[in-house]
Each structure stands twice: as C-alpha cells, then as structure tokens.
Amino acid sequence: MPAFGDEKTHTALAYTDEVRRKTDYLYPKVAQFIPEIEWRVHAPYIAAINDLKREKNAVVLAHNYMTPEIFNCVGDFAGDSLQLAKEAAKTDADIIVQAGVHFMAETSKILCPEKTVLIPDLRAGCSLAASITGADVRLLKQKYPGAPVVTYVNTTADVKAETDICCTSSNAVEVVEYAAREWGSDTVLFLPDQYLAKNVAAMTDVKIVTWAGACEVHERFTAEDICEIREGNPGVIVLAHPECPPDVLAEADFAGSTSGMSNFVKENQPKNVVLITECSMSDNVALENPKVNFVRPCNLCPHMKRITLPKILHSFQTMEHEVIIDPEIIAKARLPIDRMIALPLTRQSMYNHQRPPEVAAIESRV
Ligand code: 13P
Ligand code: SF4
Numbered sequence: 001m002p003a004f005g006d007e008k009t010h011t012a013l014a015y016t017d018e019v020r021r022k023t024d025y026l027y028p029k030v031a032q033f034i035p036e037i038e039w040r041v042h043a044p045y046i047a048a049i050n051d052l053k054r055e056k057n058a059v060v061l062a063h064n065y066m067t068p069e070i071f072n073c074v075g076d077f078a079g080d081s082l083q084l085a086k087e088a089a090k091t092d093a094d095i096i097v098q099a100g101v102h103f104m105a106e107t108s109k110i111l112c113p114e115k116t117v118l119i120p121d122l123r124a125g126c127s128l129a130a131s132i133t134g135a136d137v138r139l140l141k142q143k144y145p146g147a148p149v150v151t152y153v154n155t156t157a158d159v160k161a162e163t164d165i166c167c168t169s170s171n172a173v174e175v176v177e178y179a180a181r182e183w184g185s186d187t188v189l190f191l192p193d194q195y196l197a198k199n200v201a202a203m204t205d206v207k208i209v210t211w212a213g214a215c216e217v218h219e220r221f222t223a224e225d226i227c228e229i230r231e232g233n234p235g236v237i238v239l240a241h242p243e244c245p246p247d248v249l250a251e252a253d254f255a256g257s258t259s260g261m262s263n264f265v266k267e268n269q270p271k272n273v274v275l276i277t278e279c280s281m282s283d284n285v286a287l288e289n290p291k292v293n294f295v296r297p298c299n300l301c302p303h304m305k306r307i308t309l310p311k312i313l314h315s316f317q318t319m320e321h322e323v324i325i326d327p328e329i330i331a332k333a334r335l336p337i338d339r340m341i342a343l344p345l346t347r348q349s350m351y352n353h354q355r356p357p358e359v360a361a362i363e364s365r366v
Helices: 017-030 036-056 068-073 081-090 102-111 134-143 172-182 194-201 223-232 246-251 258-268 279-288 309-318 327-342
Strands: 058-063 077-079 095-099 116-118 149-152 165-167 187-191 207-211 237-240 254-256 272-276 293-295 359-363
Touching: 017 036, 017 068, 036 058, 036 068, 036 309, 058 068, 058 081, 058 102, 068 279, 068 309, 077 081, 081 102, 081 327, 095 102, 095 309, 102 116, 102 327, 134 149, 134 187, 134 207, 149 172, 165 172, 165 327, 172 187, 172 194, 187 194, 194 207, 194 246, 194 359, 223 237, 223 246, 223 272, 237 246, 237 258, 254 258, 258 272, 258 279, 272 279, 279 293
Parallel strands: 058 077, 058 095, 095 116, 149 165, 149 187, 187 207, 207 359, 237 254, 237 272, 272 293
Antiparallel strands: none
16 A cells, blocks of 8 residues: 555645745745745645644654755754764654654664654665664674674664664774774674675774675765766766775765765865765755755665655654664663764764775675
C-alpha cells in the first residue's frame, strides 16, 4: 500500500491568504531554486507544519540532504549526522521529527528515550545500515578478540548495541585513534563502510578491519567522473564525501562530511565548485553562497528523498511513525554514541595524501 504523501494518497492543500501571510518571509530563502508556482504547492504544508511545531513543542531535525523547502523552511536544526545527534541530545522539545533516514531517527531516540521521535516514512533506510546486523558484529568480535568496535552512525540500534564507540564521517579518524589508544589495540574493527574504512586507514597507523558495506549513492562516483568534471570545468574545486571510493578522494581537493564540505565553501568562496555527494546538498549550500558557481553531477539518495513536506505534516497530525526501540538495546546503544559526542573534535576534514591504506580485511556478510 502506498505511504501517505505518495501522489495518489493526498490532495494538495490550498494556497490561501493566511498561508501567504505565514510563509512570505520564507520564500526569499529558497527563491533561487523553487519557482513561484511550485512555492504555492509547498507553502500550505510549511505553514501547517510550523503551526503544529509550536502547538506540540516539537522540532524538525533536517539532514543536509533534505530538499531546500524542508531544509530551509521547516528544519529547526540542520546539519550532518554528528550535528543532528548533538542537537537531539540537547533539545528540550517533547517531539522530534527526523527529516532524514531511519538510523538518524533511531540515534535521536537512543539519546532521548523519553521523547517521541517520529520518522515521516518508515522506508527511509540506508544501504550502509542494511549491510550489517548485531549478530554479524558479535561474530566479528569473536574473530578479533580485544579489537575495539567502531561503527559508523549509519547503523541500526542493534549494531550500535554491540559497539564500543560510534563515529561519523566528520570524526572517524579521531575516533579510530582514540579507540586504539583507549582499548590498547593496534587493530580496530571499523564497520560497515568499506570505503570510509579505507579512507580512514590512509590517515592513521591503526590497522583497520572492515566490512563490505557501501553507500549506494557515493559508491557510484568514479575517478573518471572527476577527471571529466575537471576537463569540462577548468579550475573547479572538487569536494568529496569520504563515503566515496578512495580513488575518487584521491582526485578531490578536499574530503569531508556534508557539513565539512559546506563549511569549506563558506570559508573559501571558490569561484567554481563541485560537491561529490547527494544532489540536494548543492542546492542548500548554493542558497547560502550566492557568489559561488556549483557544477552539479547528480546522485540522489532514494531514502532521503522519501521525506517530503506532506509526509512531515502527516507525522505531526497522526504521530506516525513513532520510533520504538527495546529499552535494553537503548541502554547498550547509548554508551558508544555518548562516547563519540564527548570526544572533542579537532580535525574537521580528511585531506588527501598518498600513503596506501592498510585495511586488514573486508568481511563478507556472515
Ligand atoms: P554526514 O555525516 O556527512 O552528514 O553523512 C551522513 C550520510 O551519509 C547521510 O546519508
Ligand atoms: Fe545511506 Fe548513502 Fe543515503 Fe546516506 S546517502 S542515507 S549513507 S544510502
């Protein structure tokens, strides 16, 4: 059965004078990418969502990959995975609506078990989170006794419950080095992103054992794509997400998390830039940097794109879909996230360098 928000299941709300009054101040934020005719479709949802947020003491946490009308017009906090986790931990709202994917909503629930956490579409998954289970991690721990388990936040609560410390793309190198030091081991299990693992391994002496997971969006980019972009756009600055394969990063000028890339553009104001990541990022960063020209190769994340304004409104109206996690799993999964949040972040980016990564193994799914 189609979920609410699919075209067949709802009728559009009307663009009334009241809606216009409530939303006119927001339009200039997104006018560059949303034509007026399209804005009239979004505005009634934006007005209704913002009213309900106030009424219900709720916040919307919006990931950088959300479309501009969500990111700029209903998101209370926007950012990368680490920033959203930190906001979830801090908020005094009663309800969190996660405009992102399911693992992000689980992270919010783990950090705020007393709050209601809603995900507007249960099908908003992630190829990385789907690549590994808690049982897989238990088997790996038996195979590599004593090696700390670092897992990417793009994992389910079950996997986090088997983890020593979590990381995101903005702190992965620091977390791996911290884990090796604290657990007194020269080897770290780094799960489940094989490409992030290799990219991290290139920046540390810690021996890394990884897993065969990959982001279905970032693994599609190739080094040849970058060469073609450079040929067609001389002087373009190339920023890549560390979930891309290492040969893609080797061709980039800078690698960093979604917010790392966004900050790079803000701070450096390159004339021409390309973000090797999900499509909506460029729109959101472009809106904040009107003097920068963006070259746009486009790989969409089908999971992120399941989150739409009608579905967010439906969540507020019906309190669907509530994220429920077994309290025992919450208790176990919280520790590795708290450990990550407590680490001071000193290195925001992953610059290229040529040392070949030492990655001990890529496990296949057990
Ligand atoms: P960031 O942590 O860089 O936002 O990346 C998360 C991600 O992969 C979103 O899908
Ligand atoms: Fe997962 Fe990749 Fe989509 Fe992020 S972009 S949610 S890592 S599939």
